[in-house]
Amino acid sequence: MKFLIVLAVAVACASADVSHIVTPDYQVPIVKSNFDSKPDGTGFNYAYEAGNGIVQEAQGVVKNPNSEAATLEVTGNVKYTAPDGTPVELYYIANEAGYQPTGSHVPKVPEHVLRAQEYIASHAPKVPENSLKAILGKR
Numbered sequence: 269m270k271f272l273i274v275l276a277v278a279v280a281c282a283s284a285d286v287s288h289i290v291t292p293d294y295q296v297p298i299v300k301s302n303f304d305s306k307p308d309g310t311g312f313n314y315a316y317e318a319g320n321g322i323v324q325e326a327q328g329v330v331k332n333p334n335s336e337a338a339t340l341e342v343t344g345n346v347k348y349t350a351p352d353g354t355p356v357e358l359y360y361i362a363n364e365a366g367y368q369p370t371g372s373h374v375p376k377v378p379e380h381v382l383r384a385q386e387y388i389a390s391h392a393p394k395v396p397e398n399s400l401k402a403i404l405g406k407r
Contacts, residue, residue: 296320308333322348331363339364 297319305312310333315325326344341363350356350373358371 296322320348322346 298316299319300315300317302316303312303314310330311328313325313327315323317323324344324346326342328340328342331339331341341361343359343361345357345359347355347357354373356371356373358369358374360367360369362368
């Protein structure tokens with residue numbers, strides 16, 4: 269009797285549908301892929317498209333490549349559909365000024381914050397020379 273129960277459980281396990289375990293939803297095929305880089309190392313560009321509709325492109329350029337002030341500037345965009353069905357497009361630039369994204373879903377900086385930043389920049393406190401020496405130590 270025990271043998272029949274063990275055999276029935278083994279047959280049930282063997283015939284179970286486990287395709288969702290073997291191929292999870294997070295494995296998405298890459299439909300197109302492209303990568304190019306300049307032989308001298310001063311730039312690149314890449315693009316790909318995934319099977320779930322995500323598309324990304326980016327270009328990178330080294331500015332002032334033969335100097336101590338060499339910087340990398342990357343521009344690119346990403347397009348996809350949000351889970352609620354909304355199309356999302358993100359454009360960005362990353363350089364010596366930092367990462368600067370733009371897109372319909374990226375919140376805008378409120379006007380009062382921009383005014384406050386301008387005020388703070390134009391009214392920076394002046395540190396008396398004596399205070400600075402006390403902080404840094406006498407040299």
